[in-house]
Amino acid sequence: MGTRMGSSCWGFFLVRYIILLLLINAACCFSFAQTQTLCHDDERSALLQFKASFNIDKSASQDPFAYPKVAYWGRLEGDPQRSNCCSWDGVECNRHSGHVIGLDLASSYLHGSINSNSSLFQLVQLQRLDLSDNNFSYSQIPTRLGHDLTSLTYLNLSMSSISGQIPSEISYLSKLSALDLSSTYKSHLKMTNFGSLVQNLTNIKQLHLSLVEIGSTVPNTLVNVSSLTSLRLQACHLEGQFPVGIFHLPNLQVLDLADNYYLTGYFPEELNKSSPLKILNLRSTNFSGHLPASIGDLPALNLLNIAFCTFYPHVPSSLSNLTQLNFLDLSSFFSNNGTFSGQVTDSWSWVGKLTRLNNLSLAETNLRGDFPCFLANLTQLVELDLSYNQITGEIPCFLANLKQLSILSLDQNQIAGQIPSCLGQLTHLTSLYAGYNNLQGTIPRSLFELRNLEVFYLDSNNLSGYVEFDGFSKLEKFRVLRLSHNKLNVKIKTGFTAIPPKLQVLGLGSCNLTEFPEFLKYAGELMELDLSDNNLHGQIPKWMWDSASANLSYLNLSHNHLTGFEENPVIIPWPRLISLDLSSNMLRGSLPIPGPSMELYSVSNNEYAGEIPATFCNAFLHVLDLSSNNLNGMIPQCFENLRDLQILKLQNNSFHGDIPQICSNRSTELAAIDMSYNQLQGKLPRSIANCSLLVFLNLGNNQISDTFPSWLGTLQQLKVLILRSNAFHGIIGKPASSHEFPELSIIDLSSNDFSSMLPSDYLENWNAMKSVDANEQIYIQDMITFGIYYGDYSDYPITVFSKGRELKYVKTPYLLRLVDFSSNKFHGEIPGIIGNLRGLHLLNLSNNTLTGLIPSSLGNLSALESLDLSQNQLSGKLPGNLAQLTFLSYFNVSHNRLSGSILQGRQFDTFQEDMYQGNSGLCGKPLPKKCEESDSTTPQTSSFEQDEDSGFQIELDWFVVLPGVVAGLIVGVVGGNFWTTKKHDWFVETFSRSWQPRGIRQWRDSELRLHNY
Template structure:
């Protein structure tokens, strides 16, 4: 004890001496010798706060998260029970009151209500509850009443919801307010005015992800203390107040992803403090002003996907502090407008650039020369431009490159893959979709960089052996190359633990070396080997799989019930193989499956009871098989279903009126089955509310046309804007850390008089009704059919319809194909049809029509066989010309009888090509009597063995 007493006295004397010598470190040391004790009531408040939550590791997303409150206790020695020493708690050095609570990423799960003891800690100055899960509870208004001393408040990433309470504005001492990225927090425009008006000391205001959904209030122009303003993903619109750019202390401004927010850049003065400026994915436009060179402190600049003019001022080269620059799709591109890479030559002065993205800017010409100066570059993206010529050798001197994206250009020449051995840090490489030939020297693999992402689509590769030492490879895309033979064992040995995405579709692969029953990759999610020459049984994927795509191969045998147990499987595309047997009935119980494409196989038996449990199905394609029985009634619960194709099977059932409740069903194909009976009236006036495409052809439906259903098909009543610019896509299948996803473009095969028109991708504006080859009778409902103004294809042929052709068909101004042949229609062809300027296919043959053919631009293009079997018709294009008053009178009944006897040849096969039908989107025409012929010729004509597929090929996110 004497020794300890002496040491203590010596320490104090020593510190006093140093204190006199202005040594602040010793003062701090003395402070720590006298530990602050917390107040008993505040310790109790903290413990009750802890007890109001459970600890759940999934409640926090940070990899460094841990439960800070786990060590809080009232038991134990003084250190354990002293709340001022607890993890995340800060006390005032003199008073001992709790003034800071830092519980970010603490794995807290539960709700905060107004009775929570947190609000008893009235001396709090700093509160950070970010990155926890407060279970969609609202932010209690008491926070603004009781914690009036707060200067720092962070509630971001914590699953709060509802309106931000106006009481927050009473926290007048706040300098930092962070409420970003919660579960639907909202802030009304008026609340923003009150908020900013009262927070006179605010420096950091972060509201990204908050639903503001209004214009940006001018009050922000007066927030002179602001250093950081983040308003990304807020639904902002209108004009952005330009005065905000002139705030004297503003260093960071982020407005990302407010697509309706307009704005432009001001003339920046030299005193501007901006370091970070992000207006990407907004509607900012206008010139990049020359004064932008005055932003000497700017190190982060993102104007991607905006509408700026393409001119880059020479003063841009003054931004020498820039390390992050993204100008992808930063301007509007007019037709035929190309940018010269030399217009960006000032970028050569930006020698501190670490990240440069100029993708999707319509750059034309040789590889930009300024890139050679940017020796610090780690990320370079020039994808989706029109660059030509060879890749320069200088690129291989950028030794810091970690990511290089050149995909989607017109670069040409031979690339010696060994040159990438100089770029030791390179992890991601994209050369896809150019005119390059990549040559790999034998024995090269040991010297290559260790890639994580490799995208070499359409690069004329011939082998896979060079990947045998790629032990870090996570995403491999070698689609549309010239790779033959088997997938070598050396590849799957190297990537067994790491590979997540594999695209080897559109090659000439025949199988796997050693023919494994189970795919060897343990963490594989996306597996695409479509359009190869694979055969044998389907290999079983791992549990991690999300997309399994082996379309257009020669696989045979049955589908294993193991596929039912893949809990994350979202896409199963086995179309156009030689698979057979019965479908596993358990397949209908999958809760994750979104796209099921099994068309063009030989499956038989009953359709599984889809959607009997929780489901995610968006597309079900079972057409062109041999399935029997009835449609499972459980499909009425497929509430996410957009397309159902079960055509060309042997289904025997009545019309599935119960499918009318499906809220987003767009396409229904039931053609070429044994559906029968009267369709009748719908049970409500809201059946099939989103239907765009319906095919009931080649069935046994009878009685009148289903006019009451047609009356409800509102999506067919309007012509879609942006005609032909989009396609039906069943989308949003799971993405992963490599950015890949699989979006399925809906294919369609439309029979037109024995000819099948195949659409690789179905236009989004497609509106189609095909009721042909049934037993419908009676008249065509004039007023209803005339209201469907969005229709592009209408086929009512091969029924027993009577009466006149309605003149209201002239209202269908978008109509491109009209087939009314082989019915018992009488009267004249209405002159109103001559107004259909898009009409490219027209057939009224084998009816009882008479009179002159209408005169009009389109009617001058139709051949005589469009009218045959109507002895009373006459016109310039027919052998029978119109003469005098005879053309105005119907022919005698005997003529009708002759037409009736002539009929239509039941076994007549049409081998014709219909050029330009439906906006030129038809990519193949097939004819034949048997399923085998149809399948074979459809496959050859539509897909071809060396085609570049667009139909069911994976669509990718932004290229590397």
């Protein structure tokens, strides 16, 4: 009985408990439903107006997971869920008040603009606003944002195509804990109130302003923002000293200052061992000093990027303690810090302990010798960059053990041997960069089995053998193939059309092609095409622009045998083409007009005739090369409006008339002008003085009649001034200041009608000629960065008269120093001040009416290789200290009034009789007239060894005595019996790499053309 009653009571209580749960659940559901119906009508209306102000455009968002969140807002009016804005996608309401407090429309395909009348500003309760990754049509941020939405704690407008000035009212949002206004290069977003912004954001945790143009220092007040966890200021034009105290912020996890080239800073000696820092990116800043050993005490560090900084060339081995590190970039660590000796590869062995690394870049770190063995330990690597080093030997097969490897960059080294077939085991490999090495042999077929391969760079090696192009058709993801400048024979089967569907870049230069590949008809995605240096004959087929017109941006058909277009176009037919190179063919007819998108247009060394159409001025050209054609007429006056032009090459044509007022607009970027070998007349336009970036000016061999252009002395970058063979006349007076022509290294005023004394005041000011510059930049064109595709178009050729011959430099050496005042009417004495130009390689004062003694100060010109004083009225004896000129290989004092003994020993034993003829008072070898004992007082120089093969004398350590003298390697050889005297043009053989002097690797590519003169 008791048991039954107890059971009954228990059941009663259980029923009551279940009923109570049901009531609570119902109440909760009612409460939830009630909360869901609290959407305020005015806010609902504001959201719908906000939606209506935008279009839905899939191109407006870049996130692959983007979708239109606002698409179904307000639909199905009868459905309470659809009419309740609190249930809409991306909308968050306060559960109690029903006010909209959060709006997340990131990556929502929104396209339109936000203006001050936007209904967005009616949502005054907003605390979180995320409109990132949309397209707001480069509209500005309205000032109302800072006035009306003062409750915001989170604001993200990044990557949404906003532009203009960031309003100072943003600083009113003092409750912000996260602010992200990160931009793009196209947006041109600016901020001028960085200091006041930081001062008011006292609770900020995340401050992201990457690619916003700030252009100021980093305010010291950031040191006091202890709440800061993430600071991203990449490419903000920051300058000045970075506050070192920021490294000590207790909660900082992310510090990204990359690409602020003028931002200086240094590491504190001691870093906090308890620091939560995970990401440290200082790439391409001006941080300097040394890396403290305490950097190895940052236990949480995942990413370290100090590429292209200026730290001392020492990496502490304590970095091996960073066991959580998965990204390490030390690119250019040594190259920005002067020279470094020793086997650098060994000093990086500690990297092998960082076994969690996914990304490793040691590009430009002076690695040399065989491949670093420590790489074998890094089995988690996804990206490996060893480019721009001096690695030799062969590619090792232990790389095949890096099974996760996706990107392998080995380009710009000295790697030899064959490409090992074991690389075919890297099944995840998407990109292989191995261009500009010494690789030999054939391409292993195992690489054609890498189904994930997208990018394949093997250009500029010594690869040989046959390549069956259909092997690449299996690679469905293939996008980039570069095989140019090898010794390959690429075979394309007749009728082959099965190309990879995503092929965008194709480089088959110097691959022995004899016809245009027919599969190009179907390469609709192609953006870059290089078929240069092949055996293509005849006309460019019409289908080339019918099939490839949509996306083609870069086209190189140079160095073939093309005669024209199958259907001659008036305008270049590829509408998106940026770079066109048709040089060194046999193209005839009138010039095709560049399209509006074209930046580089080169048709040099062809047979084009007629005038330059004025429509050329409608293009936004950066490089225009029409040299060595049969063009005539006047240069269009509208050339003065080509504001974007950087290189203008019109030499070797038949242009006449006045030179246009080039650089009349002061915003010009013009760096090189070559109009030599034409028939141009009139005066030199004074507007050239506005070309503030001008480095190279060659107007030689024209009919220009003017006085010396002293007004060009204000050009601070000008290195080369060639005015030879014109009708310049009058005196060369004194410079306006001591700062005229500060960088001038080459000046050629020969074959004009100047009639003054030699311009000693100018000679005194030309500081660039006073010492041999050991700068690593090799040729004049290397001083200016024109863009990745401009390449050899900035190879400035010059022709000088030296050693009695016409000497042509295909590229102007950066280190060449030259003064040529020959064939004028200069008179008076040679000023002794000329001896201060110690960097001179060529000095030519011949064919003037100079008098007096040869100054002994010429013996100070230790780099001099050619000295021509012939055809003057010089008198007295030859200064004995000229025998000290170690590199002198040409010396001509003929037809003067000199007397006394000829110098003996060193190079002077190689100079022939005709170098002294016409001086009745000279005596001694090689002249038949013997000297009397009183005349034979010239000191003898040290002995030399005879080179039996070449027939001329070489100093034993000739390549080492002055390694900075570039031109000596060529000009020094010219004076001996090395040169032939054939009457036709010929090219000097390219110097072998084994002849490279220390510190001068540039001459491995140098070429000269020599003409009899």
